[in-house]
Amino acid sequence: MEWTGARYADTPTAEVRTWINAEPQRVWALVSDVDLMPTMSEELQSIEWVGGCSGPAVGATFVGHSKHEALGEWATTSHIIEYEPPRLFAWAVEDLQCPTAIWRFRLEPRDGGTELSQWMQMGPGRSGLSYAIDRMPEKEQKIVFVRMREFEQSITATLEHIKKLAEA
Numbered sequence: 001m002e003w004t005g006a007r008y009a010d011t012p013t014a015e016v017r018t019w020i021n022a023e024p025q026r027v028w029a030l031v032s033d034v035d036l037m038p039t040m041s042e043e044l045q046s047i048e049w050v051g052g053c054s055g056p057a058v059g060a061t062f063v064g065h066s067k068h069e070a071l072g073e074w075a076t077t078s079h080i081i082e083y084e085p086p087r088l089f090a091w092a093v094e095d096l097q098c099p100t101a102i103w104r105f106r107l108e109p110r111d112g113g114t115e116l117s118q119w120m121q122m123g124p125g126r127s128g129l130s131y132a133i134d135r136m137p138e139k140e141q142k143i144v145f146v147r148m149r150e151f152e153q154s155i156t157a158t159l160e161h162i163k164k165l166a167e168a
Helices: 024-031 034-040 128-135 137-167
Strands: 002-004 013-020 044-050 061-068 072-084 088-093 101-110 113-122
Touching (some): 013 137, 024 101, 034 044, 034 137
Antiparallel strands (some): 002 013, 044 061, 072 088, 088 101, 101 113
């Protein structure tokens, strides 16, 4: 696990990697199944494809409905920006030019299995976290630190879930 950045304007990032004893195609089938994502996340409750989309492709859009004890409930629109089976899948949240976050899975064949990484970047676009920072600017670094730790934990749990399913 690693993460960089201390302030929201720094567009902090987090990345977690794991090795999975399964071929990339098997792992890809799980990673690219957006409908499966809510089962791997405590925060993401459901997704729905919009704009006539029914599955991942560059330009496809889906809405994610999320819930967090401290942040409440919200929905975000995600736009798939990279889709290269079986190695790369990424989406930008909300505004394509100034996203509130970017999420990316990367798969690489390694040692008879697959190295899977999930990476995310917070910002640069304003998100719900921005409003908390506006209310308590003196606590920005702590707010960002806590949220990035939550993302790290969530990513770790997601990768463990994918690993378990792929190796089953």
